[in-house]
Amino acid sequence: AQKITQTQPGMFVQEKEAVTLDCTYDTSDQSYGLFWYKQPSSGEMIFLIYQGSYDEQNATEGRYSLNFQKARKSANLVISASQLGDSAMYFCAMREGATGTASKLTFGTGTRLQVTL
Amino acid sequence: DGGITQSPKYLFRKEGQNVTLSCEQNLNHDAMYWYRQDPGQGLRLIYYSQIVNDFQKGDIAEGYSVSREKKESFPLTVTSAQKNPTAFYLCASTTWFKTALMGNQPQHFGDGTRLSIL
Numbered sequence: 682a683q684k685i686t687q688t689q690p691g692m693f694v695q696e697k698e699a700v701t702l703d704c705t706y707d708t709s710d711q712s713y714g715l716f717w718y719k720q721p722s723s724g725e726m727i728f729l730i731y732q733g734s735y736d737e738q739n740a741t742e743g744r745y746s747l748n749f750q751k752a753r754k755s756a757n758l759v760i761s762a763s764q765l766g767d768s769a770m771y772f773c774a775m776r777e778g779a780t781g782t783a784s785k786l787t788f789g790t791g792t793r794l795q796v797t798l
Numbered sequence: 799d800g801g802i803t804q805s806p807k808y809l810f811r812k813e814g815q816n817v818t819l820s821c822e823q824n825l826n827h828d829a830m831y832w833y834r835q836d837p838g839q840g841l842r843l844i845y846y847s848q849i850v851n852d853f854q855k856g857d858i859a860e861g862y863s864v865s866r867e868k869k870e871s872f873p874l875t876v877t878s879a880q881k882n883p884t885a886f887y888l889c890a891s892t893t894w895f896k897t898a899l900m901g902n903q904p905q906h907f908g909d910g911t912r913l914s915i916l
Binding site (some may be wrong): 685690714715718723724725726728731733772774784785786788789790791 | 829831838839840841842843846856886888890893902903904905906907908909910912
């Protein structure tokens with residue numbers, strides 16, 4: 682069974698600094714995908730970034746980048762130049778499911794990020 | 799604008815009562831999902847549907863039921879058998895993972911329904 686572990690229940694970062702949110706995963710599948718979502722206090726889930734298991738380059742999307750270390754089974758999210766609006770819960774998730782099916786996601790327990798002045 | 803609409807935003811259930819949460823999408827997605835989120839926790843999968851008239855149980859299906867009569871709609875019923883229904887419920891949809899190149903398609907989420915017991 683797939684498992685996602687986020688070991689940091691809460692993190693603080695000063696505005697304009699970079700922060701790394703940790704995510705480790707466990708799977709026996711060779712092909713998988715990793716997603717990061719942001720959940721503000723209002724509750725909606727906002728997709729941030731994706732990394733495929735066969736992608737050779739680390740994914741980047743604006744201020745978000747993914748530090749993917751396949752051998753260590755880790756997919757840490759890096760947020761550069763933090764902004765007050767980055768304060769939210771962040772979830773790491775892994776896709777399972779073979780090609781030709783609807784993908785299911787397994788979520789971690791999340792990390793609450795608080796950006797301070 | 800394309801998206802997922804969940805209603806109502808807040809819902810209260812009396813003991814012994816069934817309640818239905820609505821989820822509608824106009825993204826033309828084949829697959830739809832229901833998740834439950836408890837305070838300070840991640841999302842747990844209740845049910846999912848890959849196509850119309852077909853659905854599968856997720857990790858915590860007991861006490862819940864679903865239907866998928868239309869591609870756009872995937873309502874969730876919280877039955878009286880669900881003894882602890884107080885939670886935040888999220889509906890999501892996505893395209894099928896038809897090729898490896900489509901593996902990056904994320905699930906899109908609605909704004910959620912908060913269900914409480916009266």
